[in-house]
Each structure stands twice: as structure tokens, then as C-alpha cells.
Amino acid sequence: MTKMQSTEEDPISFPKTPTPPPEQIEKMFDAIVARYDIFNTVLSLGLEKRWRKAIVRSSRVGVPSVSANSNSNLTTRSATSKRVLDLGCGTGALTITLPPTIKIVGIDLSRVMLETAHKRLSEYHGEYSGDLSNENGCYRNEKLQVGLSQASAYELPFADATFDAVLSAFVLRNLHERQTAFDEVARVTKPGGKIALLDMTEPTNSLMDIGFKVYFHTIAPLVGLAAGHFNAYRYLSRSYAQLPSNEQICLMLAKAGFVHTTATPFTGGVVTLFNATRL
Numbered sequence: 001m002t003k004m005q006s007t008e009e010d011p012i013s014f015p016k017t018p019t020p021p022p023e024q025i026e027k028m029f030d031a032i033v034a035r036y037d038i039f040n041t042v043l044s045l046g047l048e049k050r051w052r053k054a055i056v057r058s059s060r061v062g063v064p065s066v067s068a069n070s071n072s073n074l075t076t077r078s079a080t081s082k083r084v085l086d087l088g089c090g091t092g093a094l095t096i097t098l099p100p101t102i103k104i105v106g107i108d109l110s111r112v113m114l115e116t117a118h119k120r121l122s123e124y125h126g127e128y129s130g131d132l133s134n135e136n137g138c139y140r141n142e143k144l145q146v147g148l149s150q151a152s153a154y155e156l157p158f159a160d161a162t163f164d165a166v167l168s169a170f171v172l173r174n175l176h177e178r179q180t181a182f183d184e185v186a187r188v189t190k191p192g193g194k195i196a197l198l199d200m201t202e203p204t205n206s207l208m209d210i211g212f213k214v215y216f217h218t219i220a221p222l223v224g225l226a227a228g229h230f231n232a233y234r235y236l237s238r239s240y241a242q243l244p245s246n247e248q249i250c251l252m253l254a255k256a257g258f259v260h261t262t263a264t265p266f267t268g269g270v271v272t273l274f275n276a277t278r279l
């Protein structure tokens, strides 16, 4: 039996509405930031931390790279020189999962999300300086070399081949011009650099799929109601349906200039991790 397409035929399938434009996405995340982290934890039954660790592990950014030293016949191992972009860093949940030795830049559309990330990272890593008040404003922790900046995935304010890895958690489904974002990610990734992008996806197992949809029809709206942002949380918990298939995402990544693309489902396909290497 093929999957039903329209809402009329299938009472528990969600309409595949287009992803809202960036201005609306920015406003929505600005509005829900206060309870965003708790919402994520509740809705993922605490699994989000495990999924974020999988992103970091798969990108191998914590693994020292070995380079030969031609003068002394010695090899040097270095993980500290790695530069990583946390795309759509939100409140910094993925940023703090990264090893503290890495140079990290977190970018996000939402200023309020970034301010929360700033607070969280300051508590975690010590004081950050700077502010977001002008176009190129950012928060910076010089010692750890972590920077946070307001920017769009469609127009990344970085030179070509800046990053050894680009990571993101739960951002893909919010991108209405996904190919443009993938092209930008490819542009700023060094040749041989890795990407690891994770988001909620439609489970492939039909039983899991039914359970997943029922869960997001009952629990998510209740949590959203309690949080006072019913529509935003309803969008967030259902927007996985806006992602194209895993195969299509891999093809889009290949089109942007990535090779060895893989899609690894976790927890029965509730989330999928997309990995690839820049050509």
C-alpha cells in the first residue's frame, strides 16, 4: 500500500504547507525562546542530547588530525585548530556539546535565540564580549574563540572554505530555500571538510509513523498550549513533514558539491543525521 498523500484521505497526516519565509521564522523563534529548551527536552523524551552528541561524533571534529612535520620526521596531532560552524545555533545547545578546544562560530536568524545562547555560554565558558547591536555585531569569547553572530543560512558572512565542519541540529525543516542554504554551506566548507545535519524526519516504519503522528497531535499541542504559543509549537512539532525524502536531501547535498552523503536514521527514523564530505 502506498502512503496516502492528502489530508482528506488520511486523518493523521499533516498538510505539507510551505515553510514560512525567514522573517516569520525569525519572529517565531524570538517569541518562543523562553521555553524552547524545555519544549525540546519534553517533546524528544530527553533524547535530543543523545542526538546532538551523535552529530558531533559523526563530524569527527574532536578527533585530532595528524599532519607530518617534514623537518623532524614527527607527526603533530591537532584538534584545536579546527574551525566549526554551528548553523542555526539557537540557544547554543549544540554549541556546548562541542569540545571546548574547537573554534566555533554559531549563527542564527533570531536575535533573541542568540542572546539566550550568549547567556548560556557565558555561564558555561566564562564571559563573552561584544554585542549584536550593529550589522556585523557578534559575541566573542577570545579565550575559547567562540563567536555568535546574527546571520542567515542563505547568505553566510564568511569567506570561501572557512570551516573544517558545518553542523546543525533541527534547522533543515525551517529552511524554505534549502538548496541555496546547502550551496552556501558548501561554499564555506573546506575541501575534505565534513557536514553533519540532523533533523526530525518521517519514520519509515509504519507502526512508528502512526505512533509518531499521534504523539505530535496530542502531546505537542498540549505543551504548546501550556507554553502560550500554540501555533508556533504546533508548527515546530509538525514541520518535519515539510522535508523532502532523505534521498532527495542527499541529492541536493551532492548538487551543492558534497560527496559520500549518507542519511542515518535514529530512534526508528524519528530523526535523521545527514553526513557528507566537501569535494
Ligand SMILES: C[S@@+](CC[C@H](N)C(=O)[O-])C[C@H]1O[C@@H](n2cnc3c(N)ncnc32)[C@H](O)[C@@H]1O
Pocket: 022, 025, 026, 029, 040, 087, 088, 089, 090, 091, 092, 093, 094, 107, 108, 109, 110, 113, 151, 152, 153, 154, 168, 169, 170, 171, 174, 175
Ligand atoms: C529548532 S531551532 C534549533 C536550534 C538549535 N540548533 C538546537 O539544537 O536547539 C532552529 C533554529 O534555526 C534558526 N534558523 C531558522 N532558519 C534559519 C536561517 N535561514 N538562517 C539561520 N538560522 C535559521 C532559528 O532561528 C532557530 O534558532
